[in-house]
Structures are given as C-alpha cells and as structure tokens.
Amino acid sequence: KIDAQFIADYLYTMREKLTPSAPETQTIRRLRQLRNERQLAVRTRTAYINQLKSLAGTTGARRMEKMIAILSEQIKDIEKTILKAIESDEEIHKNYKLLISIPGIGLVNAVTTIVATGNFTRFQTARQYAKFCCVSPMTNQSGTSVNGKNHVSHAGHNEIKAILTEGARSAIHHDKQLKAYYERKRAAGKSHGCVMNAVKFKLVCRMFAVIGRQSPYVNTEAYRS
Numbered sequence: 001k002i003d004a005q006f007i008a009d010y011l012y013t014m015r016e017k018l019t020p021s022a023p024e025t026q027t028i029r030r031l032r033q034l035r036n037e038r039q040l041a042v043r044t045r046t047a048y049i050n051q052l053k054s055l056a057g058t059t060g061a062r063r064m065e066k067m068i069a070i071l072s073e074q075i076k077d078i079e080k081t082i083l084k085a086i087e088s089d090e091e092i093h094k095n096y097k098l099l100i101s102i103p104g105i106g107l108v109n110a111v112t113t114i115v116a117t118g119n120f121t122r123f124q125t126a127r128q129y130a131k132f133c134c135v136s137p138m139t140n141q142s143g144t145s146v147n148g149k150n151h152v153s154h155a156g157h158n159e160i161k162a163i164l165t166e167g168a169r170s171a172i173h174h175d176k177q178l179k180a181y182y183e184r185k186r187a188a189g190k191s192h193g194c195v196m197n198a199v200k201f202k203l204v205c206r207m208f209a210v211i212g213r214q215s216p217y218v219n220t221e222a223y224r225s
Contacts, residue, residue, distance in 0.1 A: 101216035104171025
C-alpha cells in the first residue's frame with residue numbers, strides 16, 4: 001500500500017510531463033516473433049555444428065549435416081519473411097533502410113533496434129537507449145561519500161548487447177574510421193572489452209543520428225583530402 005501511494009503521488013506530481021505509452025503495433029509484434037524464431041533456429045544450428053565436430057566420418061555426422069542444411073534454409077526463409085513484414089509498413093521500412101546504411105548494421109541489428117525502440121518511439125536520445133542496453137557507462141555515486149569510477153552494468157539486455165557486439169566487430173572490419181579508433185585506443189592501453197563497448201555506443205549514436213536526420217549515413221572520412 002505504501003509503494004502504491006508513492007507511485008500514485010509521483011504520477012500526480014508529474015502528470016504534466018508524463019505521456020502514456022502506446023501498445024506495440026502489429027508489425028512490431030510480428031517482427032519480434034520472427035526475430036525470436038530466427039534466434040531459435042540459429043541457436044539450434046550452432047548446436048548441431050558444434051556436435052558435428054565430434055562425429056566426423058560417422059553416419060551421425062551425415063544426419064547432422066542434413067539438419068544443418070535444413071535449418072540454414074529455414075533461417076533464409078525467416079529472413080525473407082522479416083523483409084516482407086518490414087516492407088509492409090512504410091515508416092518501419094524507411095527507418096530500416098536508414099539503419100542498414102551504417103557500416104556494421106545489418107538486418108539482425110536493424111530489426112532488433114526497431115523492435116526494442118518501438119521504431120524509435122520509446123527513447124528520445126541515443127544515450128537513453130545505450131543505458132537501456134547497458135553499453136553506456138553508469139556513474140557509481142551515492143551522496144558525497146561514494147564516488148567511484150564510471151562502469152558498464154552487467155545486468156542489461158545481454159541479447160541486445162551480444163547483437164551489438166557482432167555489429168561492432170563488423171564495423172571495425174569495414175569502417176576505416178572505427179578501425180583507426182579501435183587501434184588507437186588499444187595502443188593507448190585500453191582493454192579490448194572497453195574499446196568494443198565504446199564502438200557499440202558509437203553505433204547506437206549513429207543509428208539515432210540517421211533516424212533523427214532522416215537521411216542515410218555519410219562517411220565523412222571519405223571526403224577528407
């Protein structure tokens with residue numbers, strides 16, 4: 001009862017600033033279901049691939065190879081269905097095309113971000129979403145007596161962070177600017193995990209930037225003389 005009273009008091013006090021959340025659209029709900037279906041198929045295929053290594057040359061290995069081939073086809077079919085669902089919604093399709101213009105952001109990262117942000121309606125800034133994903137450093141402070149170093153929480157959305165990690169690896173490989181940033185920070189003594197987290201944050205910032213501008217990503221490094 002005390003908690004309910006505090007919540008009610010907060011809502012009444014902040015009634016002029018708070019806005020009600022909207023339910024997920026049918027397309028977002030469909031994309032979430034398809035994304036989960038794809039993740040399950042990918043995990044299952046990975047399990048078969050790992051087991052295949054210990055069954056080389058046996059009849060079991062041939063069965064495993066068949067299952068891997070079937071799952072690979074299923075994943076392709078799911079991805080085609082995801083693209084059809086995206087194309088069915090004009091706003092989502094437009095934002096999807098903007099997101100994949102960023103090096104390192106492909107179908108999986110774009111769809112995951114669109115679903116998690118409600119097509120960029122649930123978060124106002126990149127930092128808000130980064131904190132939601134726990135790729136933005138958090139302040140360790142309490143009053144005046146506790147004032148520790150900034151750190152990244154390990155209690156965030158591991159699924160989103162893992163997908164962003166794959167995007168960061170791809171971006172470092174394909175984007176000269178991010179590759180140079182990674183190498184410079186590593187040379188300065190920063191750990192791999194710390195620099196990778198910074199790259200993930202940069203990707204989040206780029207995603208919100210292209211959506212905010214409603215124009216594709218432009219690699220300014222390419223225009224430097």
